[in-house]
Amino acid sequence: MMKRRLIGAIAVGCAAVFATFTAAGPVLAQEDASKGIEEYRKMMAEDPFANPGLLFVDSGEALWTEKRGPKNVSLEGCDLGKGPGVLDGAFAELPRYFKDADKVMDVESRILWCMEKLQGIDTKPIIKGAFSKRGEGGSEMEFLASFVGSKSNGMPMKSQLSHPKEKEAYAIGEALFYMRAGPHDFSCQTCHGTKGTRIRLQELPDLAEPTEDARKTVATWPAYRVSQERVRTMQHRMADCYRQMRMPKVGYGSDAVTALITFLAKQADGGEIQVPALKR
Numbered sequence: 197m198m199k200r201r202l203i204g205a206i207a208v209g210c211a212a213v214f215a216t217f218t219a220a221g222p223v224l225a226q227e228d229a230s231k232g233i234e235e236y237r238k239m240m241a242e243d244p245f246a247n248p249g250l251l252f253v254d255s256g257e258a259l260w261t262e263k264r265g266p267k268n269v270s271l272e273g274c275d276l277g278k279g280p281g282v283l284d285g286a287f288a289e290l291p292r293y294f295k296d297a298d299k300v301m302d303v304e305s306r307i308l309w310c311m312e313k314l315q316g317i318d319t320k321p322i323i324k325g326a327f328s329k330r331g332e333g334g335s336e337m338e339f340l341a342s343f344v345g346s347k348s349n350g351m352p353m354k355s356q357l358s359h360p361k362e363k364e365a366y367a368i369g370e371a372l373f374y375m376r377a378g379p380h381d382f383s384c385q386t387c388h389g390t391k392g393t394r395i396r397l398q399e400l401p402d403l404a405e406p407t408e409d410a411r412k413t414v415a416t417w418p419a420y421r422v423s424q425e426r427v428r429t430m431q432h433r434m435a436d437c438y439r440q441m442r443m444p445k446v447g448y449g450s451d452a453v454t455a456l457i458t459f460l461a462k463q464a465d466g467g468e469i470q471v472p473a474l475k476r
């Protein structure tokens with residue numbers, strides 16, 4: 197019953213979003229596309245069980261509490277920064293410095309760390325499959341990041357910049373944001389440095405300043421991408437923008453990507469967390 201309703205909602209949502217792409221000129225289509233997503237969001241708000249991202253949250257919760265790995269323990273003892281086992285509000289304060297690992301970690305690299313240290317799991321195959329492919333219905337990392345993120349819903353993002361390594365990660369992230377490279381000589385700022393710009397049909401958020409734009413976009417990842425029919429995480433977002441820049445592949449959970457996310461978290465400080473949000 198719920199499934200049918202869900203599929204119906206997605207179908208209507210997609211039709212509303214994509215049917216407009218063929219009509220009129222690009223500007224009109226852009227406005228229509230935004231309106232389509234807006235309508236879809238409204239429908240979701242009226243029927244909270246219809247956000248397909250919630251299925252990722254549920255799968256994440258099941259994975260979180262399942263005893264797994266050579267050590268046969270669950271992830272429930274994982275310290276996400278507020279003490280072992282504390283989930284509420286932990287995501288809102290990530291990325292942060294972790295003494296046990298002696299580095300700054302975002303939600304995804306921290307979950308990987310807990311899998312390895314707590315459960316004794318070899319994370320190489322998990323990293324390899326971190327971004328699910330069409331038809332797979334989601335990856336472990338997509339499930340877990342959605343679940344952990346959802347435990348901070350409604351709370352403001354609290355950028356952590358007191359530890360020297362957090363300050364360092366922010367500085368590296370800022371430098372990476374402005375670093376021009378690749379065959380097109382793009383930096384993140386090239387596409388995300390001004391308000392109200394877009395590429396083809398996509399609006400580009402201004403992420404260079406701590407704006408409402410930045411708060412609204414950053415505090416809403418992981419997100420359910422309607423166009424991709426699954427949840428995508430912030431690590432995926434970074435990898436995908438680097439791909440658009442024609443840069444070499446970035447490492448999943450790497451320090452460089454974590455540094456970028458640390459920078460973005462500062463730009464979005466105070467933004468209300470709503471994950472997994474619905475995005476194009």
Ligand code: HEC
Pocket residue numbers: 373382383384385386387388395398399400401403413414433434437438440441456460475476
């Ligand atoms: C060539 C232009 C381009 C560059 C350069 C670029 N991006 Fe993007 N970015 C996009 C587009 C287009 C989207 C929207 C994607 C979509 O809707 O499919 C996007 C989306 C995003 C989002 C999500 C916005 C939302 O609505 O939630 C974030 C965050 C982001 N980019 C960060 C970055 C960072 C950090 C860099 C540098 C590593 C970067 N981008 C480089 C084009 C670019």
